[in-house]
Amino acid sequence: MEKKQISKAVINRLPRYYRYLGDLLEKDVVRISSKELSERMKVTASQIRQDLNNFGGFGQQGYGYNVEYLHTEIGKILGLDKRYSLIIIGAGNLGQALANYADFERRGFYVRSIFDINPRLVGLSIRGIEIKSIDEMEEYIKMNQVDIAALTLPKSKAPQIASDLARWGIKGIWNFAPTDLHLHENVIVENVHLAESLMKLSYKLSEKYKPADN
Amino acid sequence: MEKKQISKAVINRLPRYYRYLGDLLEKDVVRISSKELSERMKVTASQIRQDLNNFGGFGQQGYGYNVEYLHTEIGKILGLDKRYSLIIIGAGNLGQALANYADFERRGFYVRSIFDINPRLVGLSIRGIEIKSIDEMEEYIKMNQVDIAALTLPKSKAPQIASDLARWGIKGIWNFAPTDLHLHENVIVENVHLAESLMKLSYKLSEKYKPADN
């Protein structure tokens, strides 16, 4: 029997549910109905119930959802009950920013090492994480279990490095380079295209302030 | 006559078209058919033609699309023919990374100033852009035309600052704080939620390496 595939739209919404539930938890809210959550999140209650029911019945008729339980369950669905070891490739500003962002560890993502080609950066440390030469990367990956590589390097270097990483057994790539990586399908790529995000903003701005609105 | 609203799905795809066309342009490709572009981008040719026809007939039967022309036109649709002045609020690692990312200027986004509360950062410069105290921000915004504010500050501070910015006339907010900003609808918000992106990656990873696949 085939397990029905969860749609991409649903998955994209899960982290936002998780965030709202985390916020409610901090405010010591014990239970919440789909209706109330829908008002906070500005979505329909129906969508919330549909989405959650892809994964099982987390609620209770007449009561709603227990915030802590639902938060935990969505966390499990998102794989946040596991630990991931992460390397950052490219110790430029963005790579350093990610390395410094200690919050990821709270979610189980541990930055183990940072790699760069620039010999002047090699040997420096960020939050106690040493920047290593990219020449040491192959050996490092083969000797240590590395789940995720964050790619914060120039577009020109990204495809080659990504294909090396795939060959060396990396499971997931968090790609910040402004290019699409075409890898074997068993390597999972999640893109963060900042320039594209900014373009969407400028589209909306220029849409709004368009000369004639006929 | 009501101008038909372009769907969000289409807008989200435009920056990617723009990127592919820019890459083709760099490779001196003069013309491209929807079929060939669809193969490179791994989408259907039909979708490309549908998407583009929301904005007008940019192609020519029997020929395809002129790469340079189409690139320019999509650029205009995205508002990249205009200049935007941008401030960064929060001079932490991410704020500094954005300030250092000179590439945005090529697209017309000019970082004019950076603001922070930390007095130890105030007075320092990044790429010649001075970090100012957040106390000076209101006056700065009122004296200078500022189109976009990038919010790279903690979740706890973001809502208050965002509402100040809205009051002071900022048109667009590029929000990196892990929270939703509820502002008057004429302020445009574009979110970059890095933690959520990482959760999507971990979802896909744990989905793939799930124990039983029944």
Added chain:
DNA sequence: TAGATTGTTAATCGATTAACAATC
């Protein structure tokens, strides 16, 4: 029990794909 709210089916809406006439 009565009231509330879920889980789930059915209806609607929107987005994607297919098909092909128009036309370069």
Added chain:
DNA sequence: TAGATTGTTAATCGATTAACAATC
């Protein structure tokens, strides 16, 4: 002209919303 490929309509597919019976 013949061939290619767009622009656009129609068909399909998928996602969202509405409705309500089940049930706590």
